[in-house]
Amino acid sequence: MKQQILTITENTPVTATVYRMRLEGADLEEQKPGGFVNIRLEGLFLRRPISVYDSAPGSLTILYKVVGKGTEQMAGMKAGETLDVLTGLGNGYDLSKAGDEPLLLGGGVGVPPLYLLAKQLTVAGRKVHAVLGFNTAEEVFGEEAFKALGCEVTVTTADGSCGVKGFVTDALPESYSYFYTCGPEPMLRAVYRAANTSGQFSFEERMGCGFGACMGCSCRTITGYKRICREGPVLEKEEILGWDD
Amino acid sequence: MGRLNITLCGIELDNPVIPASGTFGFGYEFAQWYDINCLGTFSFKGTTKDPRFGNPTPRIAECPAGMINAVGLQNPGVEKVIAEELPKLKEVFRKPVMANVSGFSVEDYAYTCEKLDREEQVGWLEVNISCPNVHGGGMSFGTDPKAAAEVTAAVKKVTTKPVIMKLSPNVTDITAIAKACEDAGADGVSLINTLQGMRIDLKTRKPVIKNVMGGVSGPAVFPVALRMVYQVCRAVKIPVIGMGGVSSAEDVLEMMMAGATAVEVGAANLTDPCACRKIIEDLPAAMDKYRINNLDELKGDR
Numbered sequence: 001m002k003q004q005i006l007t008i009t010e011n012t013p014v015t016a017t018v019y020r021m022r023l024e025g026a027d028l029e030e031q032k033p034g035g036f037v038n039i040r041l042e043g044l045f046l047r048r049p050i051s052v053y054d055s056a057p058g059s060l061t062i063l064y065k066v067v068g069k070g071t072e073q074m075a076g077m078k079a080g081e082t083l084d085v086l087t088g089l090g091n092g093y094d095l096s097k098a099g100d101e102p103l104l105l106g107g108g109v110g111v112p113p114l115y116l117l118a119k120q121l122t123v124a125g126r127k128v129h130a131v132l133g134f135n136t137a138e139e140v141f142g143e144e145a146f147k148a149l150g151c152e153v154t155v156t157t158a159d160g161s162c163g164v165k166g167f168v169t170d171a172l173p174e175s176y177s178y179f180y181t182c183g184p185e186p187m188l189r190a191v192y193r194a195a196n197t198s199g200q201f202s203f204e205e206r207m208g209c210g211f212g213a214c215m216g217c218s219c220r221t222i223t224g225y226k227r228i229c230r231e232g233p234v235l236e237k238e239e240i241l242g243w244d245d
Numbered sequence: 246m247g248r249l250n251i252t253l254c255g256i257e258l259d260n261p262v263i264p265a266s267g268t269f270g271f272g273y274e275f276a277q278w279y280d281i282n283c284l285g286t287f288s289f290k291g292t293t294k295d296p297r298f299g300n301p302t303p304r305i306a307e308c309p310a311g312m313i314n315a316v317g318l319q320n321p322g323v324e325k326v327i328a329e330e331l332p333k334l335k336e337v338f339r340k341p342v343m344a345n346v347s348g349f350s351v352e353d354y355a356y357t358c359e360k361l362d363r364e365e366q367v368g369w370l371e372v373n374i375s376c377p378n379v380h381g382g383g384m385s386f387g388t389d390p391k392a393a394a395e396v397t398a399a400v401k402k403v404t405t406k407p408v409i410m411k412l413s414p415n416v417t418d419i420t421a422i423a424k425a426c427e428d429a430g431a432d433g434v435s436l437i438n439t440l441q442g443m444r445i446d447l448k449t450r451k452p453v454i455k456n457v458m459g460g461v462s463g464p465a466v467f468p469v470a471l472r473m474v475y476q477v478c479r480a481v482k483i484p485v486i487g488m489g490g491v492s493s494a495e496d497v498l499e500m501m502m503a504g505a506t507a508v509e510v511g512a513a514n515l516t517d518p519c520a521c522r523k524i525i526e527d528l529p530a531a532m533d534k535y536r537i538n539n540l541d542e543l544k545g546d547r
Contacts, residue, residue, distance in 0.1 A: 001518075003517070046307045206453075
């Protein structure tokens with residue numbers, strides 16, 4: 001965990017509402033896949049937690065959707081401007097459990113945290129299949145980027161305007177060794193029911209601090225109370241409480 | 246004594262800056278950001294007799310110049326706090342610490358305070374009779390002078406260390422509560438806890454916070470807090486810890502000019518993990534600017 005001033009080097013729209021922002025800083029360490037950063041914005045009290053899309057020493061990239069005042073302000077920022085960022089937050093995905101053919105399931109802005117994971121898994125020689133789900137064709141992003149890593153990619157849209165019609169759970173491959181997922185909670189619950197292997201889920205919650213101090217984002221799990229910001233945002237399937245209905 | 250030193254209920258502090266309960270855990274989360282031994286002390290996470298998960302999420306909402314929380318006193322219970330949290334705290338903090346206690350009955354408060362009073366590292370007991378986020382507990386003791394006095398007397402009876410009663414601003418006359426605590430034997434009072442508030446999500450038309458209401462904190466409440474600290478300082482003779490939206494060295498000076506002996510910093514810790522360290526570092530320059538030789542001399546303003 002570090003607090004640093006990072007410089008924006010790119011901030012461009014990838015769809016009508018999703019932007020890609022690249023940040024650089026001399027002391028910036030490579031971020032964990034599934035980790036997040038917490039960004040301070042002018043005139044807003046609480047920082048905005050955003051998952052890491054890509055990272056290398058000295059730089060990190062986030063993909064964020066404009067949903068409120070904070071992300072609106074971010075969308076208006078230009079290269080050269082700086083941000084006060086807490087980096088290195090969250091536990092991140094555990095890659096050691098992936099097996100040979102891991103499956104990645106992302107829904108909407110749940111897709112970005114899977115990119116760095118896919119990158120590291122493919123570099124490690126794993127055969128990665130990514131299923132990326134969206135509502136409609138205009139919202140689709142990331143397909144080419146995941147393909148460029150060497151992943152097999154399936155796109156689903158709820159209205160059928162692009163790829164397979166339906167949800168990510170309508171496009172599950174027949175076999176996979178393990179899964180990693182991030183997306184809206186109804187999607188996560190559907191994955192929980194449909195998946196036939198173990199896996200890891202990345203959760204979203206309103207946070208106060210993002211580094212474990214305020215207990216704002218606590219949840220109950222089979223192994224006790226956990227803070228989404230600290231012991232999460234990634235939880236293992238076996239830890240999730242109350243989804244067996 | 247140095248320029249920043251103050252004395253709080255007989256214990257000398259290196260400076261008056263105290264992270265407030267609920268924003269600082271048991272210290273070790275912050276020890277990863279800076280050496281927390283620079284603090285005057287800190288008030289650890291509100292502890293109850295039994296373990297508590299707290300309220301359902303979302304527990305947090307943004308508001309102009311501040312935030313709302315409805316955490317609901319999540320804590321592992323006093324036994325585990327003593328067995329697991331205090332040893333970890335001791336590894337990162339070597340000064341006397343302030344033990345923050347909540348309860349749901351007079352007996353609860355006395356039980357938890359008695360246990361924590363025996364812990365060597367506990368310097369003060371801060372008794373929270375003002376949590377707005379727990380139904381049937383906490384705040385109900387802090388909104389009635391008689392009940393506040395009852396808790397104070399019960400805690401004083403079973404403890405040896407200074408007892409500081411943490412007061413609620415959600416009352417008509419906070420000085421009446423403060424006086425009742427003083428008369429019942431309190432060694433100090435701290436104020437203010439959060440102000441009750443709420444937000445509604447325009448898209449869903451439902452309250453942002455699952456518990457509907459929560460406690461407002463942050464710079465937005467500073468003037469209200471300052472006013473109440475000023476009033477209480479003129480109503481009681483015991484030391485007063487001022488808190489509510491304090492975010493800078495200047496805010497600390499303002500609180501002390503209102504009469505506060507020490508100052509707690511809450512929400513600022515959540516948006517900037519190093520907030521308290523920066524405030525302490527900024528104090529000497531701010532004092533120079535306003536021609537304050539040492540903080541102790543501000544006592545004259547009370």
